[in-house]
Amino acid sequence: MYGSRLPPIALTTNCPSCGVGLVPEDLREQVYVCACGHHFRMHADAWIAMLADPGTWEERWADVRPHDLLEWKVPKPYQETIEQAREEGLNEAVRIGTAEVAGRSIWLAVFDFRFVGGTLSIVAGERLARGFEQATATRTPYVLIAATGGARMQEGVLALMQMAKVNGALSRLHRAGVPYFSVLTDPTYGGTPASLALQGDVNIAEPGASIGFTGPRIIKQATYADLPPGFQSADFQLRCGQVDMVVPRTELRERLAHLLRLYCRGL
Amino acid sequence: MAAQRDTLSIWQVVELARHRDRPYSLDYIKRLAPDFIELHGDRISHDDPAVVAGIGTWHGLTTVFIGQQKGRNLADRVARNWGMMHPEGFRKALRMARQAVKFGFPIISLVDTPGAFPGESAEERGISSAIGAAIMEWFEIAVPTIAVVIGEGSSGGALGIAVADRVLMLENSLYTVASPEAAASIVWRDNTRKVEAAAQLQITSRDLLAMGVVEEVVAEPEGGAHADYDDAARALDAALSRHMEPLLSMEPGELLQHRYERFRYVDSLVAADPRFGPKVEPKVQVSAESGDAAGG
Numbered sequence: 001m002y003g004s005r006l007p008p009i010a011l012t013t014n015c016p017s018c019g020v021g022l023v024p025e026d027l028r029e030q031v032y033v034c035a036c037g038h039h040f041r042m043h044a045d046a047w048i049a050m051l052a053d054p055g056t057w058e059e060r061w062a063d064v065r066p067h068d069l070l071e072w073k074v075p076k077p078y079q080e081t082i083e084q085a086r087e088e089g090l091n092e093a094v095r096i097g098t099a100e101v102a103g104r105s106i107w108l109a110v111f112d113f114r115f116v117g118g119t120l121s122i123v124a125g126e127r128l129a130r131g132f133e134q135a136t137a138t139r140t141p142y143v144l145i146a147a148t149g150g151a152r153m154q155e156g157v158l159a160l161m162q163m164a165k166v167n168g169a170l171s172r173l174h175r176a177g178v179p180y181f182s183v184l185t186d187p188t189y190g191g192t193p194a195s196l197a198l199q200g201d202v203n204i205a206e207p208g209a210s211i212g213f214t215g216p217r218i219i220k221q222a223t224y225a226d227l228p229p230g231f232q233s234a235d236f237q238l239r240c241g242q243v244d245m246v247v248p249r250t251e252l253r254e255r256l257a258h259l260l261r262l263y264c265r266g267l
Numbered sequence: 268m269a270a271q272r273d274t275l276s277i278w279q280v281v282e283l284a285r286h287r288d289r290p291y292s293l294d295y296i297k298r299l300a301p302d303f304i305e306l307h308g309d310r311i312s313h314d315d316p317a318v319v320a321g322i323g324t325w326h327g328l329t330t331v332f333i334g335q336q337k338g339r340n341l342a343d344r345v346a347r348n349w350g351m352m353h354p355e356g357f358r359k360a361l362r363m364a365r366q367a368v369k370f371g372f373p374i375i376s377l378v379d380t381p382g383a384f385p386g387e388s389a390e391e392r393g394i395s396s397a398i399g400a401a402i403m404e405w406f407e408i409a410v411p412t413i414a415v416v417i418g419e420g421s422s423g424g425a426l427g428i429a430v431a432d433r434v435l436m437l438e439n440s441l442y443t444v445a446s447p448e449a450a451a452s453i454v455w456r457d458n459t460r461k462v463e464a465a466a467q468l469q470i471t472s473r474d475l476l477a478m479g480v481v482e483e484v485v486a487e488p489e490g491g492a493h494a495d496y497d498d499a500a501r502a503l504d505a506a507l508s509r510h511m512e513p514l515l516s517m518e519p520g521e522l523l524q525h526r527y528e529r530f531r532y533v534d535s536l537v538a539a540d541p542r543f544g545p546k547v548e549p550k551v552q553v554s555a556e557s558g559d560a561a562g563g
Contacts, residue, residue: 122534151444156468160444164430164530167403193395194423213395214385222385242393
């Protein structure tokens, strides 16, 4: 296992699914999957460490930074949110770069849910779109790890416009015949699945991930519906034809390597 | 009229955009193309009544019209699902767009929705991927396409039919990442703070013009579009003609490249000036009867 590469992640003391007491070191070794199958949320650094062959990750466009363009004030000034996240060492909701997986070059874009809920912003959109353009130009496969609450409210309609900006670039990648694999982790909601995250040649969901357009709280508010158990789960999306497979994190790296072999003959 | 524009609060604009007597898509389409024929269905499973689509003659050209449609009375509103589309609505729109490409018809798309339907049936039928696929495919629809926000333009439900060569807004319409209620619910977990949310989101036509997201704001009759449907439609028609004309002479490849760059650099004003936003004086260029070209 490659868990030892991963950075430590803050954990609860017990697994929320089975209640077992957690030993952080053991859990890290298991890429933050409990023996019961519960998948803990991982942040971008952990995803990159898990997927990229050691020493191959080259981050790009880390210098593109967000701005408080709407002068958003309540409930919390957006500028404060940005600065606080930066002090915590976070660099926007999407990080992107090139890497190798089992010796094959890829573009790797990873959402970081810790940065304003992994929301699609101008900076996130810019990094994703530049990545699609570069991947198209160099005919390099593109792997997305999604963990997102949708478009970022604090950037208003320009956050919405990122959905078009990114999917325009994605449409060119598809037309150029370059593979795109999308991994949907917990949670993946709103403008991100409604733009790029469900348009993969292969869509892969993590077990137990919640995936949908509108979150359950807002659906209940809007329609007063009693939502069935398992609504918007990874298995629900498999049944509804939205994802191709549900793959445990412990098997994801091998599965991606397999897909890259199958899709990249001749590339 | 200028005085009226200056004194309206943001929430008054929201109320005008949602006014129960406001002209809806079919009110405009029937005036733009009196011989309009509505076509139905996504050819897979359903016909979505929240969006109308069809063809008609506009300035001598067979033109494809797509429009989100609200209902006038309660029964009608229920039947139209308040203009909130299901996945099949986006597929119907794209089916008509493909038909436009086949015959070389231009497309006029009218946006008027509080958002895609936030319910179980939409989720089960794949609303996310339907919107994502639609947004992606619009970049390959190689015919002149203009989208106009005529009332409410909220969230991915609006954007799903608004990836176009030109995007216009009627003066008292709104275009936003999420409806004020949804945004309040997301930010404060309290949808009663919709007025604050609307103010922060900057959703009026002058806000969007200042941000460079739309090309032109189309003036409405005194009191709002509902005061005079014919006048409102005439102003819309004049703006549409002015913007469509240069598009009609563009080669398909040029058109698609232009559309790509339009959205690829839609935030370039912000990139150019990071402090862009409320500090920039809104330069509202309202189309006049004289046909003053506006926007850019």
